[in-house]
Amino acid sequence: MAEKAIEAKKKGQKKSSEDYTYVGMVFHRLTRHKLAMVGAFMLIFILLFVFVGPLIWRANPNTQIEGLGGLFNPASRAHPLGTDDYGRDVLARMFFGGRISLFIGFISAISSTLVGALVGLVAGYYGGWSDNILMRFTDAMLSIPTFPLLIALASVLGKGVWQIILVIVVFGWMTDARLVRGLVLSLKEQEYVEAARAIGASANRIMWRHLFPNTLAVLIVSTTIGIGGAIIYEASISFLGFGVQAPFASWGNMLQNAQQFIWNSPRLIIYPGLAIFMTVLGFNFFGDGLRDAIDPKLKL
Amino acid sequence: MATRLVEVQNLKKWFPIKGGVFGATIASVKAVDEVSFFINQGETLSLVGESGSGKTTTGRTMLKLLQPTGGKIIYKGKDITNLTPNQMRPLRRNMQIMFQDPYGSLNPRMPVGDIIQEPLDVHSIGTRKERRQAVATMMETVGLRPEYEKRYPHEFSGGQRQRIGVARALVINPELLVLDEPISALDVSIQSQIINLLQELQQRLDLTYLFIAHDLAVVRHMSDRVAVMYLGKIVETAENDELFDHPLHPYTQALLSAVPVPDPEVKRERIILQGDVPSPVNPPSGCHFRTRCPYAMPICKEQEPLVIEVAPGHTAACHLLTKK
Ligand SMILES: Nc1ncnc2c1ncn2[C@@H]1O[C@H](COP(=O)(O)OP(=O)(O)O)[C@@H](O)[C@H]1O
Numbered sequence: 001m002a003e004k005a006i007e008a009k010k011k012g013q014k015k016s017s018e019d020y021t022y023v024g025m026v027f028h029r030l031t032r033h034k035l036a037m038v039g040a041f042m043l044i045f046i047l048l049f050v051f052v053g054p055l056i057w058r059a060n061p062n063t064q065i066e067g068l069g070g071l072f073n074p075a076s077r078a079h080p081l082g083t084d085d086y087g088r089d090v091l092a093r094m095f096f097g098g099r100i101s102l103f104i105g106f107i108s109a110i111s112s113t114l115v116g117a118l119v120g121l122v123a124g125y126y127g128g129w130s131d132n133i134l135m136r137f138t139d140a141m142l143s144i145p146t147f148p149l150l151i152a153l154a155s156v157l158g159k160g161v162w163q164i165i166l167v168i169v170v171f172g173w174m175t176d177a178r179l180v181r182g183l184v185l186s187l188k189e190q191e192y193v194e195a196a197r198a199i200g201a202s203a204n205r206i207m208w209r210h211l212f213p214n215t216l217a218v219l220i221v222s223t224t225i226g227i228g229g230a231i232i233y234e235a236s237i238s239f240l241g242f243g244v245q246a247p248f249a250s251w252g253n254m255l256q257n258a259q260q261f262i263w264n265s266p267r268l269i270i271y272p273g274l275a276i277f278m279t280v281l282g283f284n285f286f287g288d289g290l291r292d293a294i295d296p297k298l299k300l
Numbered sequence: 301m302a303t304r305l306v307e308v309q310n311l312k313k314w315f316p317i318k319g320g321v322f323g324a325t326i327a328s329v330k331a332v333d334e335v336s337f338f339i340n341q342g343e344t345l346s347l348v349g350e351s352g353s354g355k356t357t358t359g360r361t362m363l364k365l366l367q368p369t370g371g372k373i374i375y376k377g378k379d380i381t382n383l384t385p386n387q388m389r390p391l392r393r394n395m396q397i398m399f400q401d402p403y404g405s406l407n408p409r410m411p412v413g414d415i416i417q418e419p420l421d422v423h424s425i426g427t428r429k430e431r432r433q434a435v436a437t438m439m440e441t442v443g444l445r446p447e448y449e450k451r452y453p454h455e456f457s458g459g460q461r462q463r464i465g466v467a468r469a470l471v472i473n474p475e476l477l478v479l480d481e482p483i484s485a486l487d488v489s490i491q492s493q494i495i496n497l498l499q500e501l502q503q504r505l506d507l508t509y510l511f512i513a514h515d516l517a518v519v520r521h522m523s524d525r526v527a528v529m530y531l532g533k534i535v536e537t538a539e540n541d542e543l544f545d546h547p548l549h550p551y552t553q554a555l556l557s558a559v560p561v562p563d564p565e566v567k568r569e570r571i572i573l574q575g576d577v578p579s580p581v582n583p584p585s586g587c588h589f590r591t592r593c594p595y596a597m598p599i600c601k602e603q604e605p606l607v608i609e610v611a612p613g614h615t616a617a618c619h620l621l622t623k624k
Pocket residue numbers: 315329330331349350351352353354355356357358580
């Protein structure tokens with residue numbers, strides 16, 4: 001088959017479906033998944049908004065317009081989305097708040113996936129006592145009511161971007177740990193793992209070189225969906241007042257700040273609310289599509 | 301005299317069956333039960349028997365990929381039965397295994413060059429450049445184009461994948477290779493290519509094989525000696541020709557009678573095996589084979605037949621041989 005593939009390439013023929021690489025095949029299926037493409041467009045729009053927007057609209061998100069006349073301005077040429085309760089440009093705050101929200105989403109989703117993967121790998125590969133202890137700990141973490149503890153944790157850790165990320169990771173790794181453990185339990189029975197043991201490979205090597213790469217596809221899906229979840233988490237934490245602190249903006253704290261003015265200036269809630277909604281939906285649609293493209297039978 | 305490379309004595313591998321509320325062991329799968337054999341340097345010992353008789357488990361336990369439940373494994377005069385995985389690591393250079401399943405035995409997320417190179421990485425042999433060179437040479441040796449090192453296993457056919465498996469096993473120059481039904485998953489047209497490759501490599505690299513198989517024609521072609529396994533026990537061992545010409549154990553005779561005889565002058569009584577292989581959890585008392593043996597006698601139920609040497613190098617375990 002490999003020979004055939006090379007010959008086919010030489011002749012400049014179209015590749016047969018068997019010759020697609022794995023990544024190529026996933027991409028191919030993804031582009032045919034309508035919901036995934038809707039999600040992708042939503043995410044591209046959001047990313048352009050957040051990263052290219054500030055290059056076009058160069059207002060400072062923290063500059064306050066002096067005097068009462070500068071507060072709660074409706075949309076105008078000077079302020080396309082109006083101003084907020086401090087007389088700051090809402091559009092500029094949407095850009096920079098979005099960057100913070102996305103940053104928190106990415107970093108905490110990736111970190112909690114990695115932590116979960118590590119726990120799942122060790123539990124699944126070693127089995128026995130390690131498995132028992134780690135999985136009981138996971139169950140315990142899952143059964144802790146998050147918000148009371150979160151408030152306690154926030155008061156200990158202080159408030160800020162990295163603190164939020166830490167909190168999201170601490171409460172977010174468990175589902176990935178269970179997922180990876182389940183996968184590893186079946187993967188470790190594969191003969192290539194036996195072959196690795198036969199050549200004398202260490203447990204570490206087997207976990208990271210053989211098992212982890214085979215869970216990666218699933219982990220990417222889980223991270224994608226997890227980013228949306230983390231952004232909601234950030235918003236909730238901010239809503240309780242433990243989030244990113246003023247004067248820095250995040251979509252979450254913009255929402256929180258706006259709730260007092262919900263009757264006078266509903267747009268202050270609508271903009272960040274809509275942005276969060278679109279981003280989370282985008283990641284979920286795209287993640288669903290990715291899962292279907294990677295393995296339609298996968299249960300996540 | 302030929303030197304013994306590896307020997308197992310009364311090797312046992314029982315898999316516990318857990319059950320009940322407290323996960324206690326309620327029974328055991330007696331996959332390998334008091335098995336003894338040896339393999340001389342440079343020879344091929346074939347292990348034959350129906351599926352489920354414990355051949356794979358024997359091979360894996362001999363390499364200590366499974367920890368034996370009992371018995372001894374002696375490699376080059378050294379008892380390796382109770383070595384820890386860390387103590388085993390340096391020895392793994394000398395003993396390798398090639399698997400039955402051309403699909404399951406190669407990591408689908410690793411390029412084949414990396415797969416073949418991994419043993420060198422694990423044992424830190426040579427520089428990076430030397431390792432790449434060794435991989436390229438090995439790929440050529442087994443009949444793969446070195447340019448394909450960047451490709452992934454799914455881009456190869458079953459036969460090519462088995463060649464990759466051979467290359468991975470041989471790249472660190474082992475002495476002993478366990479071949480666990482290396483061709484039974486392949487098309488008949490490909491089988492002889494792989495067999496020829498294995499024979500050629502054995503000559504060239506002075507390899508010792510434990511060849512696990514159930515195709516007796518191939519076994520006859522490949523082996524120096526043959527051991528016949530039934531339900532966790534070795535029932536007969538003999539030199540290749542001796543076993544095929546003078547099978548003594550009724551089970552061996554039954555297996556052989558299913559094979560077409562090349563010489564029409566030789567008449568063989570045809571024995572058809574009745575029923576299924578019993579469960580290794582509760583093997584029949586006395587002789588394990590008695591439930592399917594056409595010659596079963598009362599004593600076969602009461603006593604386990606001892607292994608006796610019928611002729612030099614020819615051993616079998618059957619009450620018929622001690623009668624009279
Ligand atoms: N890991 C295991 N756990 C429990 N039973 C096993 C395990 N591996 C093999 N067995 C059982 O041991 C017996 C022998 O299996 P195996 O060695 O694979 O036989 P063969 O290779 O001759 O077909 C079978 O009954 C099989 O179900």
